[in-house]
Amino acid sequence: MNREEKSFLDETFSKMKAFMPVGKKVPNFHPRLEVEMKEDMPDFLKSAWDLAVFEAEANIQPCSYGGEYFTAGGRGGWYDMLFGQDTVACGLLAFNKLYPDLMKNQIRSYVLARVNIGFMCPDGWVLENCDRTIPLDMDVWRPNSRAFCERYHLSPALNRTGQDVGWLWTAGDLFDLCGDRMDWAWLFGMGELFFERFYSPFYDETDGLYFGQASFIDVGTTGYPFAFRDMDGQQQRNAAVWLKTPSTNALYVRGMDVMAHAAQILGREKDALLWREKAEALRKAIRDHLRFSDGAFSYFMDSEGRLEERSEALGAAYCILADVVTGEDAVKALASDRLRFSKAGVSLFYPFYEENTKAYHNHSAWPFASTFYYMAKEKATGKSCMEEDALQLANAISLPAEFKSSVMGNPDDYVTGTFHEYTVWESQKPRGCLAQCFSISAFMNLCIRNNWLDREITRSRFL
Numbered sequence: 001m002n003r004e005e006k007s008f009l010d011e012t013f014s015k016m017k018a019f020m021p022v023g024k025k026v027p028n029f030h031p032r033l034e035v036e037m038k039e040d041m042p043d044f045l046k047s048a049w050d051l052a053v054f055e056a057e058a059n060i061q062p063c064s065y066g067g068e069y070f071t072a073g074g075r076g077g078w079y080d081m082l083f084g085q086d087t088v089a090c091g092l093l094a095f096n097k098l099y100p101d102l103m104k105n106q107i108r109s110y111v112l113a114r115v116n117i118g119f120m121c122p123d124g125w126v127l128e129n130c131d132r133t134i135p136l137d138m139d140v141w142r143p144n145s146r147a148f149c150e151r152y153h154l155s156p157a158l159n160r161t162g163q164d165v166g167w168l169w170t171a172g173d174l175f176d177l178c179g180d181r182m183d184w185a186w187l188f189g190m191g192e193l194f195f196e197r198f199y200s201p202f203y204d205e206t207d208g209l210y211f212g213q214a215s216f217i218d219v220g221t222t223g224y225p226f227a228f229r230d231m232d233g234q235q236q237r238n239a240a241v242w243l244k245t246p247s248t249n250a251l252y253v254r255g256m257d258v259m260a261h262a263a264q265i266l267g268r269e270k271d272a273l274l275w276r277e278k279a280e281a282l283r284k285a286i287r288d289h290l291r292f293s294d295g296a297f298s299y300f301m302d303s304e305g306r307l308e309e310r311s312e313a314l315g316a317a318y319c320i321l322a323d324v325v326t327g328e329d330a331v332k333a334l335a336s337d338r339l340r341f342s343k344a345g346v347s348l349f350y351p352f353y354e355e356n357t358k359a360y361h362n363h364s365a366w367p368f369a370s371t372f373y374y375m376a377k378e379k380a381t382g383k384s385c386m387e388e389d390a391l392q393l394a395n396a397i398s399l400p401a402e403f404k405s406s407v408m409g410n411p412d413d414y415v416t417g418t419f420h421e422y423t424v425w426e427s428q429k430p431r432g433c434l435a436q437c438f439s440i441s442a443f444m445n446l447c448i449r450n451n452w453l454d455r456e457i458t459r460s461r462f463l
Contacts, residue, residue, distance in 0.1 A: 088166030172258030223361030295332025345370030345392030
C-alpha cells in the first residue's frame with residue numbers, strides 16, 4: 001500500500017477516533033478469529049477491523065438445529081431466526097473464508113429448516129398460484145412475528161422466493177475452499193431435492209426464466225410499486241413474487257453452476273453436462289428478456305411481460321459475478337447512467353418510488369449490495385473500486401441513531417460504534433439494524449479483496 005492510499009484510508013475511517021475502542025469497552029473479548037490487520041495498516045482502519053470482528057462474533061448464537069450460527073444482527077439481539085439472504089451474502093462476502101466451520105453448520109441448518117417448513121404459511125401470507133402451499137391456522141399473525149418464526153425459524157415461503165436458491169452458491173463457494181466429497185454429495189442430493197420440490201413451481205417454460213421477488217427485497221414493502229396500489233397486504237406480497245428479476249435468476253444460474261461442479265466431482269458426467277446446459281440456457285434467457293436496449297438490466301419484468309423502467313444494483317452485480325454477461329456487455333450491465341452513486345454507495349435501485357419517501361429498500365443504499373456492485377465493477381473493468389467501497393462502508397459505521405430496545409439491547413453498549421443495515425439516500429445517514437452482519441461482512445470483504453490482512457485468504461472458483 002502506498003502513502004497516498006494510507007492517507008486516504010486514515011482520513012476515511014477517522015471517525016473511529018470518536019468511538020471507544022473495542023478493547024476498552026469489552027476488555028474480556030477474546031476473538032475466535034486469529035486473522036488481524038497487517039502491522040503497517042492505518043490505526044483507524046485497524047479499529048474498524050476490530051469492531052467488525054467483535055460485532056460478527058457477538059452475533060454468533062446457538063442454533064435450534066444444533067451448533068451455532070450468525071444471527072442477522074443486533075449483537076445477538078434477533079430471536080432464533082435463519083435468514084436465507086443473510087446466509088448467502090455474508091458467506092460469499094467473508095464468513096465462508098473466515099469462519100468456515102460455523103458457516104457449514106449455518107448452511108446445513110438453513111437447508112434443514114427449509115425442508116421442514118416447505119410451503120407452510122400463516123394467514124395473510126398464502127403463496128398463491130402454487131398448489132404446494134399449505135396454509136396454517138394461526139390466531140395471531142403479523143409480518144415476521146415471533147409466532148411463526150419461533151416455531152419454524154424461517155419467514156414464510158412467500159418472502160423467500162428470491163433468496164431461497166442462493167444457499168447453493170454459498171455452499172459451493174464454501175466447499176470449494178474446504179469441502180470434501182461427502183460435502184459435495186450432500187449438496188448435490190439436496191440441490192436435486194430443492195429444484196424438484198421447491199423451485200420447479202416458479203419455472204416458466206415459455207421464456208426459460210424463474211419467477212421470484214428481487215433477491216432480498218421484502219415483498220409487500222415500498223421496494224415495489226404494488227405497495228402504492230389498491231391491494232390488500234397479501235395481494236401486494238404475491239404481486240412481488242410473480243415477477244422475473246435479474247438478481248434472483250442470476251442466483252439460479254450460480255446454483256446450477258454449483259450443481260454441475262458437484263456432479264463432476266462425484267463422477268456423474270451426464271448430470272454435470274445437464275446442469276451446465278441448464279445454466280447456459282438460463283443465462284441466455286436473462287440476456288434475452290431482462291435487459292434494456294442499452295445493455296443495462298431492468299429491476300424486474302412484470303406479470304404482463306413489461307420491463308420496469310428501473311435498474312437494481314444487486315441485480316447488475318449478480319449478473320456480472322455469475323457470468324451472465326462478460327466483456328463489454330458486463331460494462332454496459334453496470335448501468336452507470338441509470339443508478340446513482342454517492343458516499344452512501346450505490347442506490348439499491350433507481351429511480352426510487354416517489355409515492356413514498358420513507359427509506360428502507362426504497363430511497364436507500366445498502367452497504368453489502370454496494371460492495372457486491374463494486375466487486376462486479378472491478379471484475380467488469382479491471383480497475384480497483386477500493387476508494388468508493390471504503391467510503392460507503394466507513395459511512396455505514398456510527399452510533400445508533402434510532403434504537404429498538406426490544407430487539408437490540410442497551411444503547412450504551414454501542415459506544416464502540418456499530419455497522420448499520422442501510423443508508424438513507426437523501427440524508428446519507430446510516431439507519432436500521434445495528435451490528436448488521438450484511439455490512440460487517442462487506443467491510444471484511446473490502447479488507448480481503450485488498451490484501452490488508454496478515455495472511456492470504458483464498459478465493460473460490462465461484463466468486
